[in-house]
Amino acid sequence: MTLTLYAHRLSQPCRAVEILLRELGVDYDWQEIDFAGGETRQPWFAREINPMQTVPALAVSDPAGASGTFVLGESHAIMRYLCRTADSEVAPHWYPERDAxxxxxxxxxxxxxxxxxxxxxxxxxxxxxxxxxxxxxxxxxxxxxxxxxxxxxxxxxxxxxxxxxxxxxxxxxxxxxxxxxxxxxxxxxxxxxxxxxxxxxxxxxxxxxxxxxxxxxxxxxxxxxxxxxxxxxxxxxxxxxxxxxxxxxxx
Ligand SMILES: N[C@@H](CCC(=O)N[C@@H](CS)C(=O)NCC(=O)O)C(=O)O
CATH class of the missing domain: 1.20.1050.10 (Glutathione S-transferase Yfyf (Class Pi); Chain A, domain 2)
Structure with a gap:
């Protein structure tokens, strides 16, 4: 599984997701998107990355048990997904597992x-x-x-x-x-x-x-x-x- 984060560090939700990736010790590729310059509003971004036309967006290639790539927008959804899937013992501190x-x-x-x-x-x-x-x-x-x-x-x-x-x-x-x-x-x-x-x-x-x-x-x-x-x-x-x-x- 490989993760690519489309983001910019002047964006609050992008920073929250990236900090979490690091806290969880998850490897990721980082792709800067110039949202202030209108890059998320370009047709290619909506078509290939996030139809919601915002950053952050997380592309997940070959997620566990499946093949292909899926891309997720919305920082809260991304962060919950990371906590549910990361192989990290600290993940349940950030967001607990099903039994809690x-x-x-x-x-x-x-x-x-x-x-x-x-x-x-x-x-x-x-x-x-x-x-x-x-x-x-x-x-x-x-x-x-x-x-x-x-x-x-x-x-x-x-x-x-x-x-x-x-x-x-x-x-x-x-x-x-x-x-x-x-x-x-x-x-x-x-x-x-x-x-x-x-x-x-x-x-x-x-x-x-x-x-x-x-x-x-x-x-x-x-x-x-x-x-x-x-x-x-x-x-x-x-x-x-x-x-x-x-x-x-x-x-
Ligand atoms: N609710 C979204 C908000 C995302 C958002 O507002 N992103 C801004 C950057 S902080 C953006 O991509 N804006 C681009 C635009 O509106 O064209 C989330 O939590 O991910």
């Missing part, structure tokens, strides 16, 4: 929440866009674009903070599903929030979220795969004016 339905359901709950909450208010996408916009317009767009996203993200962060505040018997900072080891839920949400931090935002109002995120971001594979987003965030930070409201947004 309640634990898996809790992870699923947070993964579903991710798409409708912190991802829906993903500021990074728009910040990248604004980065190329005239400074005057950046300030004009503050009210209509950035502040509503900040408000949405604040609500999501408050939800996470309240969840992480719940008493736990463990000494180490709890992960979202109450275990010491992170799961797919932690990974997918952390990759989303990390790109906001890369731009220079700090979650002062949400200390538990900040500490949970630091714990995940310190993992070697997370750190390595996030190098490009840190560089991009630094460029945006250094060239941005006050329109991002870096100090006030989450203070």
């Amino acid at each position: 339905a309640a634990r898996a359901a809790r992870i699923d709950q947070w993964m579903a929440w991710h798409h409708n909450n912190v991802r829906r208010h993903d500021m990074f996408h728009h910040i990248m866009n604004l980065h190329r916009t005239l400074p005057m317009l950046k300030y004009e767009i503050q009210d209509t674009l950035l502040r509503p996203l900040q408000a949405g993200l604040n609500a999501g962060l408050a939800r996470l903070e309240a969840h992480l505040e719940r008493p736990t018997r463990q000494e180490t900072p709890a992960m979202l599903c109450g275990h010491e080891q992170p799961t797919l839920a932690d990974l997918t949400i952390a990759c989303e929030l990390y790109q906001i931090v890369a731009v220079g935002y700090r979650f002062h109002r949400y200390p538990r979220v900040a500490s949970w995120l630091n714990t995940l971001a310190a993992r070697p594979h997370f750190r390595d795969i996030s190098a490009d987003i840190r560089d991009q965030g630094r460029i945006i930070h250094d060239e941005s004016g006050g329109y991002l409201e870096l100090e006030q947004a989450f203070a």
